[in-house]
Every structure is written in C-alpha cells, then in structure tokens.
Amino acid sequence: MQVVLINQPAEKKKSLQALREFAREHRLPETVLQSADLALEEHLTNVMKYGYEDARVHEILVRLEMVGGGLQIEVEDDGKAFNPLEFPAPNLTLPPSERPVGGMGIHLIRSFMDDLGYRREGGRNVFQMRKKVAVGE
C-alpha cells in the first residue's frame, strides 16, 4: 500500500488512515499498530518540520508492506539529506531534570521499532522502519 502526502501537518491523518486500513487487512496486533503509528507520526513530523528549506509543496511517499512476516514502513521524501540513524541518542544517564527534551522523536522511533534503515537515493531520503509481528500475537 502506498500513500502520497504533501508537506503539511494535516496530511499526517492520511498516513494514519492508511496504516490503520493496512493493519486491519493484515490483522496486525494493536501493539504493532501503536508502535508504527508513533514512529510514523514522529518521522513525518521531522521531515515536514526540518526537511525543507523552501516554502514549496513537496510530496512525501509512505509505503506499507509486510516483509518477512513483519511490518515495514518506508518513507521517501525529497528534503535535505538527513540520516536519522546518525542522530545522537539522548544521554539517559543524566538526571531527567537536567536532560534536554529535544530529539526525543528519533529516540522514540528507535525504542518502539525493531529495525531501522536509511539510504539516500536519487536526491531523496528513504527511511525504513520495521516492526516484528510475533507468531500468535
């Protein structure tokens, strides 16, 4: 399943609807849907907020598929090159009251998804997020 969004926050609703439809079709467990929902919200927010240096309309592609029995979400955008995997993890050893709250989106993606991948291809960012579906879940 593929959905095409433009870089406006309200468009995230389209990807959520697609994700829920996909989850229903493939009978994905609620826990998988919740993790995927959070990861997609966080990544799309980052792309829309930080990915573009102009005010033009840009298309963002969201692809959902089952790969190896798990859910794979692939997001493709034509924003500036950004590899989320290179974004530093927050220092969780600091006391929470001394820790900045910024950068939590990528940390949450890492925490809630099982496997991430990134490539820059033809001037586009392609970010993959995978969530395993346990047998019998």
Place this chain on the structure above:
Amino acid sequence: MKSIMPMNIQKNINGNIYEFLVYGRVDGEGANQLEEQILLAIRAGAQIIYVNLAGATFLCSAGLRVLVQYWHQMKDKQKSLQATRLSPEADAVLAASGFRELLIEKI
C-alpha cells in the same frame, strides 16, 4: 482496533489547582492545544497543574515536550505540574523517554 479520537481536554479548577483531563490523541496538534491550556492556567495563577492522561490514547514527543517544558517552568517558580493516571500508551512513551519519574514525581 481503538478508534481515532481527536484530542479533547476537560478542565477541573479548584482555587489555584487545575486538573486537565486529556482524552484522545496527543499528536502535534493535540500538543499545541494542551500547551495553550497550560499557558492559560499559568497566566490565571495556577499553583498546581495535574495533567490526567488516563484517556490519552496516543502521546508523541511533541506532547512529551510540552509536559517537560512546563514541568520545568512551574518548578522554577516553586509551583508544580504533574502527569497523573497514565494510560498504557502514555506510560510506554514516558517510560521510554526516561521522563516518567520526573513527571509523576510529587514536589
């Protein structure tokens, strides 16, 4: 599958103690609404703000940022903001972020 519910906030005010009962989806848009409500409460002189998340079916980093930012702001003024009655979804996000104990801590 749970239904998608846009965020809705109910308010209980008892003197300078405010409780926000948050229902539905605290996404980017919901976080902005929550921030507006917290700011209004602060301007109205709230000493304690409770954000009741029992009905929050979704919490993203934007919502988390609002909670942590105003936790700091309130604490700096010897006031308090606490998250209470976390839904499983909100609890999972707060736990993963490492801010859970901070936000549910009693001051």
